[in-house]
Amino acid sequence: MPAPDLRPxxxxxxxxxxxxxxxxxxxxxxxxxxxxxxxxxxxxxxxxAIERALRExxxxxxxxxxxxxxxxxxxxxDAEFVWVLDPIDGTxxxxxxxxxxxxxxxxxxxxxPVVGVLDAPALGERWSAxxxxxxxxxxxxxxxxxxxxxxxxxxYCTSPDSLLLHAGCRRLRQAVAWTTWGxxxxxxxxxxxxxxxxxxxxxLKPHDWCALVPIVAEAGGVMADWQGRDLVLHGDGAxxxxxxxxxxxxALPLLATPDNA
Amino acid sequence: MPAPDLRPxxxxxxxxxxxxxxxxxxxxxxxxxxxxxxxxxxxxxxxxAIERALRExxxxxxxxxxxxxxxxxxxxxDAEFVWVLDPIDGTxxxxxxxxxxxxxxxxxxxxxPVVGVLDAPALGERWSAxxxxxxxxxxxxxxxxxxxxxxxxxxYCTSPDSLLLHAGCRRLRQAVAWTTWGxxxxxxxxxxxxxxxxxxxxxLKPHDWCALVPIVAEAGGVMADWQGRDLVLHGDGAxxxxxxxxxxxxALPLLATPDNA
Numbered sequence: 001m002p003a004p005d006l007r008p009x010x011x012x013x014x015x016x017x018x019x020x021x022x023x024x025x026x027x028x029x030x031x032x033x034x035x036x037x038x039x040x041x042x043x044x045x046x047x048x049a050i051e052r053a054l055r056e057x058x059x060x061x062x063x064x065x066x067x068x069x070x071x072x073x074x075x076x077x078d079a080e081f082v083w084v085l086d087p088i089d090g091t092x093x094x095x096x097x098x099x100x101x102x103x104x105x106x107x108x109x110x111x112x113p114v115v116g117v118l119d120a121p122a123l124g125e126r127w128s129a130x131x132x133x134x135x136x137x138x139x140x141x142x143x144x145x146x147x148x149x150x151x152x153x154x155x156y157c158t159s160p161d162s163l164l165l166h167a168g169c170r171r172l173r174q175a176v177a178w179t180t181w182g183x184x185x186x187x188x189x190x191x192x193x194x195x196x197x198x199x200x201x202x203x204l205k206p207h208d209w210c211a212l213v214p215i216v217a218e219a220g221g222v223m224a225d226w227q228g229r230d231l232v233l234h235g236d237g238a239x240x241x242x243x244x245x246x247x248x249x250x251a252l253p254l255l256a257t258p259d260n261a
Numbered sequence: 262m263p264a265p266d267l268r269p270x271x272x273x274x275x276x277x278x279x280x281x282x283x284x285x286x287x288x289x290x291x292x293x294x295x296x297x298x299x300x301x302x303x304x305x306x307x308x309x310a311i312e313r314a315l316r317e318x319x320x321x322x323x324x325x326x327x328x329x330x331x332x333x334x335x336x337x338x339d340a341e342f343v344w345v346l347d348p349i350d351g352t353x354x355x356x357x358x359x360x361x362x363x364x365x366x367x368x369x370x371x372x373x374p375v376v377g378v379l380d381a382p383a384l385g386e387r388w389s390a391x392x393x394x395x396x397x398x399x400x401x402x403x404x405x406x407x408x409x410x411x412x413x414x415x416x417y418c419t420s421p422d423s424l425l426l427h428a429g430c431r432r433l434r435q436a437v438a439w440t441t442w443g444x445x446x447x448x449x450x451x452x453x454x455x456x457x458x459x460x461x462x463x464x465l466k467p468h469d470w471c472a473l474v475p476i477v478a479e480a481g482g483v484m485a486d487w488q489g490r491d492l493v494l495h496g497d498g499a500x501x502x503x504x505x506x507x508x509x510x511x512a513l514p515l516l517a518t519p520d521n522a
């Protein structure tokens with residue numbers, strides 16, 4: 001079976017990002033209400049409006065494709081192509097007027113993420129990539145920075161919950177130059193454009209990471225689970241991104257430190 | 262003794278911010294090197310260039326005034342007026358291409374912070390205030406949001422180091438609606454513009470908080486140490502900002518939880 005032509009699918013993903021951006025901007029710093037979901041995470045009218053608009057566009061253009069989104073149930077999750085959507089990644093930031101949030105649009109082909117767009121509406125920045133076609137940011141090719149020793153590496157973690165209490169994370173934090181907190185999807189975007197060396201998160205859902213895999217990979221980095229395996233839709237949600245294989249290989253044994261070490 | 266006229270001093274502080282902004286933007290995402298200081302925090306050419314430029318302007322305009330800065334030693338720290346400068350607050354963010362950093366310019370009169378400017382060069386946003394003259398953001402008056410119960414409050418913490426391991430912080434985190442990590446000075450700016458209810462930090466230096474006190478106070482909020490007292494230059498660096506006195510009063514007893522509780 002020939003590999004699918006990803007060009008029109010990447011162009012369509014960018015169109016979706018352009019549908020989402022004005023909706024996000026319209027609600028940013030103008031929210032009237034923030035609801036808390038059953039899992040104690042927030043959701044806003046913007047999350048729901050964006051996901052609805054993107055699903056409508058996908059259903060019209062590619063009725064055979066599946067959709068996994070953060071806010072609504074799965075639709076044809078076993079289709080050959082599945083769009084994986086996070087209308088607002090970083091809803092806590094979004095809801096407090098902090099511009100570090102993004103819309104994530106991923107496309108998975110037979111289980112492999114092949115197209116990814118990260119659009120940051122309040123920053124006016126966009127990262128996009130497709131397997132074999134490179135990664136771009138504002139029209140320029142994206143490139144991670146050159147590899148460096150773990151002791152000089154800059155680590156991003158979105159949230160310290162569980163991470164600070166996890167022995168492996170504590171060891172990794174002690175080994176790097178410094179750690180910066182927060183950022184959600186933007187942290188992966190910073191890594192892809194050469195601003196950071198490692199991002200570590202736990203408890204992620206596919207909509208949090210699918211779009212980021214092609215971006216990081218095509219920029220020259222690598223994303224994996226904490227055992228170094230390719231990320232899969234039914235994995236455990238532990239994710240690491242590294243600017244090079246050497247840093248990944250240096251970080252994984254530290255993350256594997258048992259909690260009673 | 263009559264109170265000083267703060268208008269020309271506020272205007273001068275804004276001039277300093279306008280000197281700093283292009284220097285910060287020139288280095289942002291274009292850094293060649295990041296040094297690590299003895300305290301394991303980073304410093305860049307931008308931090309040093311901005312502080313030098315601001316000190317030159319202050320010495321020329323107000324030779325009798327003192328200066329406390331992050332990067333150079335104190336100059337006339339016992340003067341009636343002392344400028345307290347942080348050329349780049351959020352250097353870790355700055356150095357990784359993350360726009361959540363700011364230049365902080367505070368003016369202290371006989372120990373009391375009376376003028377504050379927070380300029381965010383990469384966001385193109387500025388917060389400014391002087392005691393009795395109100396607080397502004399992009400020309401608009403700044404106002405915290407209405408008070409709400411602690412259980413509905415949004416908390417910001419720049420770094421979980423020490424906070425997650427501190428019993429009082431853990432209790433406060435459990436009591437609020439949710440916590441967002443990162444942000445440095447921008448978190449206080451978000452509180453002042455109605456996006457968050459509480460900010461808690463430990464280990465701050467005067468250059469980290471002096472400029473923020475007039476901004477938060479003139480926006481209708483309150484900043485204090487963890488005993489609820491006014492912040493002083495020789496305090497312990499534990500800082501809390503609240504959108505109203507009621508939230509401060511609800512948070513302080515939780516922060517006072519002993520570590521063996």
